[in-house]
Amino acid sequence: MSIQVVLCDGALAPAVGWGAEGAGAVVCFDGIVRPIEDGRRIAGLIYQTYDPMAELDLRRLAEEATRSFGLLGVTVEHSRGTVAAGECSFRLRIASAHRKEALAAMDWFIDRMKQDVPIWKRPAPAENHRGPIP
């Protein structure tokens, strides 16, 4: 079993190859900042993290997911600071022996993260935008 948690400034770099010994499935989810939030165009999102607790919580979630779903490996990366629309702010990779547990764990982890982990975001308004998107 391997678990890695990373909080970093700005957008995440493209994913590089990763796996875990014995894995028959590696699932990677990239969370991309949408250009429109609540009907308004935005330049990006500004993330704020309570670093020590966010890291602990993400690690606890990864450990719980590993136990519950029988995973072989988990890596979590999350941005802090400004991430432009179209860029990646969150990446979760899960390795397991078979695809079903990896896919189920992916959904479970993201739901729990959004509910519990102390990370906040607010939109960075687009400079030249003057109204709602038609």
Next chain:
Amino acid sequence: MIHQVLIFGPYAEAVGEGRVDVTLLDDQTVTARVVMESLREQQPALRLLLAHAILAVNCRRVGDETLVNAGDELAIVGLVSGG
């Protein structure tokens, strides 16, 4: 005794700071409930938001009756929106 409480996200936006002070009586047994009630009284800008808040002590969410000691790191979490 004055405790500092870290705040983030909508809580920090409401008061324009990343931390607030909460003053507690010296002879008071300080629990998480006491901290939250005192915050509601002393920080009116946070009053509504605190309805959705959880107190974290040393990076762990705690229940109402958890004791808070001098030197503990206190933070308001809740209303999170990561991902």
